[in-house]
Amino acid sequence: MSIKDEQTAALADLIACPTCDALYQNVEPQFQQRAVCTRCHTVLSAPIKGSVARIVALAIAVVVFLIAAVFLPFLRIEANGFKNASSIFDAAFSFSAAHLVVLSIAVLILILFIPMARAALLIFALSPLLLQRPPFRGAYLAFRWSEDLRPWSMAEIFVLGVGVALVKIVDLARVEVGAAFWLFSILVVFNVFQDTLLCRSSVWRALDRARNGVRND
Amino acid sequence: MxxxxxxxxxxxxxxxxxxxxxxxxxxxxxxxxxxxxxxxxRDARSLSRVWAWWMLGLICYIPANIYPMLETKLLFKVSGGTIVGGAVELFAHGAVAVALVILLASVAIPLAKFGAIAYLALSVQQGWQSNQHRRMQIYEVVEFVGRWSMIDVFVVAVLSSLVQLGSVVSISPGPASLTFALSVVCTMLAARSFDSRLIWDSIAKHDTNRDQVFKP
CATH class of the missing domain: 4.10.1060 (ZNF265 like)
Known part of the structure; x- marks a missing residue:
């Protein structure tokens, strides 16, 4: 081992709080326990047993649900004999009529493409770990990107927006909610579950172990 | 330390x-x-990026309040509703709770967000010794709440795609929906540009100063 390798190995025993830069020994907490930064109280690590398998399962479900939601009816309105049905694409592209195409595309990206991309990146990065195989090349990059996308994935905000819109027009017309609406609502629950399961530092550790051929529990 | x-x-x-x-x-x-x-x-350019996004967000927020979010066409009458105008109308109709929710989500929270980001950036630039934990909480709340302001844009999208009932009534998005969305995105980027480690450096500096002063 060269001096440089020894230094790198020594640095692997340290972690820094990403929020306040406090330096700690890299001690992995037991399952269901948490390591918290004593200075800024950021959760540094909170491993959950079997979280990788559950994260991948939820990501697969998210992809299937999103694809189904695109093709199924979303909302239907009826008033004075006039009817109109709306899909998720219609909702996103309502802006195109008023020369607000940019906004239409942005809405579509925020409620469909980014949630989809996040799920796909997680599946790509973590599924080899379930088969006790080393991660793919680019798995580290994929996981980093999926975490960067997290605040921009707005499916849950969209569902709440639909709720508010329904409250506003419920006096005006009869509204029927379609299957896609319920799929989207369940999707929000999945996303909340996934966020509580996903401990960033545990995933990095799991990726490191898989790369070095150490079994992940 | x-x-x-x-x-x-x-x-x-x-x-x-x-x-x-x-x-x-x-x-x-x-x-x-x-x-x-x-x-x-430490990201030296972090604060310039914060202020750039902050300014852009504020500039977009002004037309978002002047122009209508929604244009409602009822029979042959077209009426545009601004954010505040819509809330005032709801007040007049007696729906005080809904009006308050709209005012809170679209006016109070965005304004508070601008204030909070400016406070955080200034506190670091001026080296204020105010409570780090308080500032950290403000930072976390701003990061968490920021994205939820997009809800207004989604409401407009759903309403205008759904309420297209021939000649009776139709709703279409107004220009404010674009500038409001841009303003939300800019404030999110401003908050994400902020390097939170800068908040904690001020105590480190403070402590080393004190050590020097009291050294025998």
Whole structure:
């Protein structure tokens, strides 16, 4: 081992709080326990047993649900004999009529493409770990990107927006909610579950172990 | 380091931390060897980016309040509703609770967000010694709440795609929906540009100053 390798190995025993830069020994907490930064109280690590398998399962479900939601009816309105049905694409592209195409595309990206991309990146990065195989090349990059996308994935905000819109027009017309609406609502629950399961530092550790051929529990 | 309750920081040990995966590297490193993220011990340009996005967000927020979010066509009458106008109308109709929710989500929270980001950036630039934990909480709340302001834009999208009932009534989005969305995105980017480690450096500096003063 060269001096440089020894230094790198020594640095692997340290972690820094990403929020306040406090330096700690890299001690992995037991399952269901948490390591918290004593200075800024950021959760540094909170491993959950079997979280990788559950994260991948939820990501697969998210992809299937999103694809189904695109093709199924979303909302239907009826008033004075006039009817109109709306899909998720219609909702996103309502802006195109008023020369607000940019906004239409942005809405579509925020409620469909980014949630989809996040799920796909997680599946790509973590599924080899379930088969006790080393991660793919680019798995580290994929996981980093999926975490960067997290605040921009707005499916849950969209569902709440639909709720508010329904409250506003419920006096005006009869509204029927379609299957896609319920799929989207369940999707929000999945996303909340996934966020509580996903401990960033545990995933990095799991990726490191898989790369070095150490079994992940 | 007396008040902070920790031994040391990565920076004080001549190390640079990866904010993505928490690993530490020698200060000279520019890229994290584990996850490939760019490394900066403290992002010197962080505050200029914060102020740039902040200004842009504020500029977009002004037309978002002047122009209508929604244009409602009822029979042959077209009426545009601004955010505040819509809330006032709801007040007049007696729906006080809904009006308050709209005012809170679309006016109070965005304004508070501008104030909070400006306060955080100024506190670091001016080296204010105010409570770090308070500032950290403000930072976390701003990061968490920021994205939820997009709800207004989604409401407009759903309403205008759904309420297209021939000649009776139709709703279409107004120009404010675009500038409001831009304003939300800009404030999100402003908050994300802020390097939260700068909040905590002020105590470190403060403590070393004190050490120097009281050294025999």
């Amino acid at each position: 007396i008040d902070s309750g920790i031994e040391t920081t990565a920076r004080q040990q001549g190390l640079v931390a990866c904010t993505h995966c928490s690993r530490v590297w020698p200060t000279a490193a520019t890229q994290c060897q584990r996850c490939g993220a760019k490394l900066t011990s």
